[in-house]
Amino acid sequence: MAATIYDLAEAAGVSISTVSKALNDSYSISDKTKQRIREIAEGMGYQPNARARSFARKKNGIILFAADLSRGVGFENPHLFEIVTGVDRYLEDKGYSLILKHVPKDNAPELIKELMHSEEADGIILHAGILTKQLAFVLGKEAYPHLIIGKPSFTCPLSWIDVSHESAGQLAANYLLDKGYRRIVFLMGDAEEDQMSLRRLDGINVAFEEEELTIETITGITSYDESREITEKIIERENRPEVILCTNNYLALGCLQSIRAKNLQIPDDIAIMTFDNYPFSMIVQPTMTAIEVDMFEMGNQAARFMVQKIKKPNLQTQSFCTTPILIEREST
Amino acid sequence: MAATIYDLAEAAGVSISTVSKALNDSYSISDKTKQRIREIAEGMGYQPNARARSFARKKNGIILFAADLSRGVGFENPHLFEIVTGVDRYLEDKGYSLILKHVPKDNAPELIKELMHSEEADGIILHAGILTKQLAFVLGKEAYPHLIIGKPSFTCPLSWIDVSHESAGQLAANYLLDKGYRRIVFLMGDAEEDQMSLRRLDGINVAFEEEELTIETITGITSYDESREITEKIIERENRPEVILCTNNYLALGCLQSIRAKNLQIPDDIAIMTFDNYPFSMIVQPTMTAIEVDMFEMGNQAARFMVQKIKKPNLQTQSFCTTPILIEREST
DNA sequence: CTGAAAGCGCTAACAT
């Protein structure tokens, strides 16, 4: 059986509370005693029992990370896990642990409610992908430390943190305009669904309006195949655009293939640029200019905020973090 | 304040132990009482306090997942997170939670030892990437439920579970031989480091020996660029091979680019096949024939074994799971 | 079938 504070107390000839205080570095214990008790603890290979400690302290140093963890996300959404590792690494540093929770959007409200009541953890970080108005309502009612990763698609008084997609859009647009490009097409997903691209578009428009220019936007392009098809049409036009800007790497890859199939030169005949920087975007030929966002860093920030919030529950934030950066490569 | 069993006991006019038993479905409580208490619990929105429960039960339903979670793994190693989600989903089903722990290989032995002693969790799953002989020794000494994901590179009496890379190799080789290909080159990493490929090679050799053929293996190819270089040389040969089989998608992409740069036709002039099935392998042109391994499923199996092991600690396994499957596409 | 009571190992008032 592992040693307890009772064993230490006996060995040191003091009371258990002295041991407890010494181990927790209480100011009311003399350095000499602390020193001695720690040596004894070390000698007996003592490790505090995490379960008993959590129980007594009414907190356990655990943070939940709730997201949809369906089969395949590891492949489809590498961003998500970059965030998770970022969160985990910060928490670890502060003595917290991260528990992953698969929470499908459908029954998120009930599940989250249960999780909060069970006090399995001290706080919860939620991926915006599972956020609904109903869930927002549940979170708003409970005084439970929480944070959303990703800007909610509706206004609500919850704390959230996100990448500034607007800045990313602006950065991309400014870069292209600076390079002298003028006729640019932006390929994005469904106008209703693809909130992220809309925000990028907002940023793009800011840059374009400064130059009194406009950008052509094509919505409803959600897959590699759709991207290939539309690109084929685009490059056949009389007044061919100079650049196709894609809202993700798969669309960019579609463009690339279509353009090459027509034997056009990139970037001379037509250039490509993309948001996100997946590993293969630096491997394809030509390598792709991309806007990269540091998801690990965002996870870090989120965790940092979570820890603050546990200590100071009425803290509130709605903010963007981590500036996107431009990675110039051969495709522009 | 959330309701406790005391509140329920009072409301139901019974003792707390009756409540506890009713909630835990003890055989010694009448169905009628169980029913009534559950309704009251429901009505009061009762949720058992996970911390108190863990304490009293001396177990907390938490499993640790230890791996190197350095910045960038989310992108570089999608397999890892597919495993994690697989583990998580099974555990969730059985009422367990998964805590992620960043454990760098260097100080893995001490860290793991601490984790085990603190009883923060009921068991630990370790990624083979952080396993050293020293760590194996630590694990061997402690009677703590554990499981390695990935076959250790040295013989040891620990429990592990892994994909059968040998089967994958055999599957790939048989497919190619069946297609009538004979002159095949296998591109893999460093002969010392790349254990996984060596195991694939073992499987390949089994298939080749049956046909009394041999495969040409080129080791030391670890990056996209190296793959391009070597492929350039390979395709210049007089007696050009019919297929290049790559141990991963990045190498395969390198081949692809080199071959296309020479205007050779795939698969007619030369074919490509790869192990692993990353999303872009079905997007490149031509799409790539690949051997896919279901990492989610492996995670599931691992979790399943972990749960069994907690109940039956002297259980032991060293096994392979999840058969690799072949995905035939245009590149062969 | 139900209840009383003794902890689980540690923390935190409070007293000394």
Added chain:
DNA sequence: ATGTTAGCGCTTTCAG
């Protein structure tokens, strides 16, 4: 500076 003691909320013998 150190010790006493009362819990934390739940599980689990042991009696009845």
